[in-house]
Amino acid sequence: MMEPEIPFPVTCPHCGEESLAEFRVSVLADAMLGEPIRLYAKCHLVSWDASDVELENIRQHLEATQDLHAVACIANTPEGPTALSSTWAPTGLPTN
Numbered sequence: 001m002m003e004p005e006i007p008f009p010v011t012c013p014h015c016g017e018e019s020l021a022e023f024r025v026s027v028l029a030d031a032m033l034g035e036p037i038r039l040y041a042k043c044h045l046v047s048w049d050a051s052d053v054e055l056e057n058i059r060q061h062l063e064a065t066q067d068l069h070a071v072a073c074i075a076n077t078p079e080g081p082t083a084l085s086s087t088w089a090p091t092g093l094p095t096n
């Protein structure tokens with residue numbers, strides 16, 4: 001199965017340019033579970049670990065684009081997707 005990639009905007013630390021970077025769903029799921037996530041910019045050859053603020057921006061972006069559920073579903077954790085949904089408590093996500 002092809003793992004989908006989800007684009008979201010990142011801001012380049014070098015020039016402040018905003019661009020869309022694509023990340024695999026499992027990477028995003030890990031990030032939402034507290035794993036470090038490496039961001040990169042397209043305008044410069046640079047990558048960096050997402051800050052708490054950037055993680056929050058990613059989470060809000062996923063909520064806004066309805067991708068949060070996909071991320072929660074694919075999250076490979078011992079607790080399963082419910083670990084994500086309970087932590088994030090997004091509205092509209094079915095609880096089971």
Ligand SMILES: [Zn+2]
Pocket residue numbers: 012013014015016017041043044
């Ligand atoms: Zn740049």
